[in-house]
Amino acid sequence: MNTANAKIVRRAEGEPVLAYRQVGKRFGDLVALAGVSAEVRKGEVVCLIGPSGSGKSTLLRCTNGLELIDDGEIALDGKLLPRDWNGMRRVRQRMGMVFQNFELFPHKTVLGNVTVGPRTVLRMPRAAAEKRALDLLEKVGLSNKAPSYPAQLSGG
Amino acid sequence: MNFDWSVVWRNSDALIEGTKLTIILAVTTMAIAIPAGILLALMRLSGLRVLVWGSAGFTELFRNLPLILVIYTAYYILPVATGFSFSPVITGIVALSLNVSAYNGETFRAGIASIRKGQSEAAYALGMTRWQTTRDIVLPQAVRRVLPVLASTWVSLFKDTSLVSVISVGELAYNSMRLRAQTYRVLEMLTAMAAIYWALGYPQAKLVDWINRRYAVTE
Numbered sequence: 001m002n003t004a005n006a007k008i009v010r011r012a013e014g015e016p017v018l019a020y021r022q023v024g025k026r027f028g029d030l031v032a033l034a035g036v037s038a039e040v041r042k043g044e045v046v047c048l049i050g051p052s053g054s055g056k057s058t059l060l061r062c063t064n065g066l067e068l069i070d071d072g073e074i075a076l077d078g079k080l081l082p083r084d085w086n087g088m089r090r091v092r093q094r095m096g097m098v099f100q101n102f103e104l105f106p107h108k109t110v111l112g113n114v115t116v117g118p119r120t121v122l123r124m125p126r127a128a129a130e131k132r133a134l135d136l137l138e139k140v141g142l143s144n145k146a147p148s149y150p151a152q153l154s155g156g
Numbered sequence: 157m158n159f160d161w162s163v164v165w166r167n168s169d170a171l172i173e174g175t176k177l178t179i180i181l182a183v184t185t186m187a188i189a190i191p192a193g194i195l196l197a198l199m200r201l202s203g204l205r206v207l208v209w210g211s212a213g214f215t216e217l218f219r220n221l222p223l224i225l226v227i228y229t230a231y232y233i234l235p236v237a238t239g240f241s242f243s244p245v246i247t248g249i250v251a252l253s254l255n256v257s258a259y260n261g262e263t264f265r266a267g268i269a270s271i272r273k274g275q276s277e278a279a280y281a282l283g284m285t286r287w288q289t290t291r292d293i294v295l296p297q298a299v300r301r302v303l304p305v306l307a308s309t310w311v312s313l314f315k316d317t318s319l320v321s322v323i324s325v326g327e328l329a330y331n332s333m334r335l336r337a338q339t340y341r342v343l344e345m346l347t348a349m350a351a352i353y354w355a356l357g358y359p360q361a362k363l364v365d366w367i368n369r370r371y372a373v374t375e
Contacts, residue, residue, distance in 0.1 A: 066277050085286075093283030103278035107296050117282040120292055 016041050017077060018063070024071030025058055032058045036072070057100065064097050065089075093121055104150040110137065111146040163341040164348040174331035175352055177245070181317040181327055185252040186310060192253065193260025198290065200265050211261065218258035224319050227251040231323040248320030248327075256313055263305045267298035307364030314357055328352060 016039035025033040032055045040046050048056045061067045063074060065081060065088030074081045076095075082088050105113050114133040118124040124132075137143040145153060164171070199211035218226065230251040235241045242250070271294050279289040318329035332349035336342050 064281055066280065089280070089283055089285060092281055095281075097281040099274055099278055099281070101274065103274045105275065105278070105293055105297075107300065116279075116292060117284070120288045121283040 014041060015078060016075075019075040019078075020059070020072070021075070022072035023059070023062065023069050023074060025055070025062055025067060025069050033062070033069070034071075060097065064092060064095060102150075106150050109147050109149055110142065110153070113150070159344060160341055161344055163335070163339050163344050167335050167339070170331045170335060171328065171348060171352065174326060174328035175356070177325065177327040178314070178317050178329075179356075181245070181248060181252065181320065181325070182310070182314045184249050185256055185313060185317070188249070188253040189256035189260050190306070192257035193264050194295070196257060196261030197264035197268055200261065201268060215258045215261050218254045219262070221255075223251070223255050223316060224322060226255055227320055227323055230254075244320070244323045244325045247323060248317075248325045252313065252317065252320065255316075256309060259309055260306070263302045263309065264298060266305075267302035268294055270301055271297050303364070303368045307361070307368065310364065311357055311361050314360065315353060318353075 018040040020036050020038045023033055023036040024031070036055075036059060038046075048059065050056050058067065062069045063081075068083060076091060081091060105116065108116060111130060111133055114137065115124075115126070115129040118129040118132070119126060134143055134146060137146055196211045196215060199207040200215070202208065227248065230247050231244070234247055234250065275293055275297070276289050279293040280286075284292070317327055321327060321330035321333060324330060328349060332345050336345040339345070
């Protein structure tokens with residue numbers, strides 16, 4: 001392993017892509033997030049670290065609009081996240097999210113899992129979506145798994 | 157006791173006609189009751205009060221009334237309520253559909269509820285709409301999951317079509333009973349009827365078992 005690459009290089013500059021300001025979230029009496037402020041700039045890789053139950057997933061879910069925040073604000077590209085369903089849906093189309101247990105769609109093949117987003121959300125034609133998906137699968141060495149179902153894959 | 161099985165062969169035309177109608181009744185009812193059941197389940201889970209109550213009211217009414225009562229009621233009420241006179245076959249299909257739709261609604265509701273929340277959240281995270289999520293992610297999984305339940309509903313329905321004989325729909329039970337009364341060959345006709353229902357029902361149950369194994373979703 002080349003340890004030289006493990007050095008953290010901070011070359012992020014400019015305006016934050018994602019900004020959290022005094023974000024708060026409660027579930028009933030439970031305070032999940034209180035006064036969270038952070039910024040993420042272009043080119044930056046940011047790790048959110050904390051013990052189980054400290055609100056890491058909650059913050060991500062709020063960022064993606066799967067939960068609505070109770071206090072503070074979250075801005076993407078300088079614009080506050082919309083609080084309505086359709087506005088948030090358009091934001092999600094540009095924001096990737098990987099779930100803790102992946103949440104692959106078990107009734108779809110690997111190819112189906114990769115193409116369902118472009119096809120339903122971007123209305124990409126089937127052939128184009130599949131071509132792009134196969135190129136991407138090729139890139140990560142999974143093109144031979146395209147017709148497999150998630151249950152047939154090994155984890156990790 | 158004397159048996160005269162020739163009565164079955166001599167009347168095979170009526171039995172075959174009845175069997176055909178029985179199959180038509182069951183297939184048509186299910187073809188109506190599956191989309192209706194999905195619709196009822198989506199209404200029930202929509203969160204919109206009017207739809208929730210409409211669906212729940214329909215389901216609880218028709219799930220808890222004896223089917224034979226629904227059949228009689230449809231027979232007497234439908235012409236009055238609509239101003240049209242329906243054939244007994246149509247009336248029978250309406251009554252059967254009301255009953256089976258209510259059952260299917262509950263089946264699909266359970267199936268949809270059994271798909272874990274993360275699946276729809278993953279779809280939302282891709283930017284899919286609620287309807288796209290329901291149509292492409294939740295429903296296909298839910299339908300596969302409830303196939304065995306739909307299958308037993310189907311097997312029940314196939315036999316329950318015999319109840320519409322009370323409004324003189326000439327299906328298998330009605331024709332068998334009529335022949336029994338005309339020929340006085342009670343055991344022969346009942347046995348023939350049983351044999352036909354069983355011979356048709358058993359392979360269906362087996363076929364459904366196979367479909368279930370074939371299309372089961374493994375996680």
